[in-house]
Amino acid sequence: MARAIVVVGSRHGGTMEMGEWVAQGLRDGGVEAELFDADGAPDPEGYALAVVGGAVYAARWVENVREWTRGHSEALKAMPCWIFSSGPVTGPPFPSDEESVQFDRLLQWTDAREHRCFPGRIDRPNLRAREKAMVIAMRVQDCDYRPKDDITAWARSIALSL
Numbered sequence: 001m002a003r004a005i006v007v008v009g010s011r012h013g014g015t016m017e018m019g020e021w022v023a024q025g026l027r028d029g030g031v032e033a034e035l036f037d038a039d040g041a042p043d044p045e046g047y048a049l050a051v052v053g054g055a056v057y058a059a060r061w062v063e064n065v066r067e068w069t070r071g072h073s074e075a076l077k078a079m080p081c082w083i084f085s086s087g088p089v090t091g092p093p094f095p096s097d098e099e100s101v102q103f104d105r106l107l108q109w110t111d112a113r114e115h116r117c118f119p120g121r122i123d124r125p126n127l128r129a130r131e132k133a134m135v136i137a138m139r140v141q142d143c144d145y146r147p148k149d150d151i152t153a154w155a156r157s158i159a160l161s162l
């Protein structure tokens, strides 16, 4: 059975849970999936494919997954790789997949076959004081737009495309 590595950078847990849904979708499609937090994720070499995801803050992925991706860029470019972002929380209509995050850089590091930007989650009680002030200033409400079924279906289609 093909083995996939799923690596996620998350600040408040929402994107990590999306990583669990990705891993589940891959397994549904017959791929053995291992999920790692970007802090301490292993080298992707030896896996048949990689799916890398990052929470978006100020138009960039969180630092740990940027560092992991940049550090393993050569290996990622040499294997089938898909990337996803967890971002928009302003409600529909959501920006396109390439508008929410500094996508060019992510593509340079990975040669990803596809990038999907899924809407995210805001849970104010969990935010840091500065983050809370920002979302209040931007009038962003508590929300959870993460499309679990779409994410699982996307990952299943990745597994089936192999």
Ligand SMILES: Cc1cc2nc3c(=O)[nH]c(=O)nc-3n(C[C@H](O)[C@H](O)[C@H](O)COP(=O)(O)O)c2cc1C
Binding pocket: 009, 010, 011, 012, 013, 014, 015, 016, 055, 056, 057, 058, 059, 060, 086, 087, 088, 089, 100, 119, 120, 121, 122, 127, 130, 131, 132, 134, 135
């Ligand atoms: C302070 C702050 C800044 C954010 N900046 C962006 C942004 O620039 N673009 C975006 O699409 N989402 C932005 N978001 C939304 C987050 O990406 C979203 O809440 C995401 O689901 C958080 O994932 P996590 O729970 O894994 O940290 C921001 C959220 C906060 C609290």
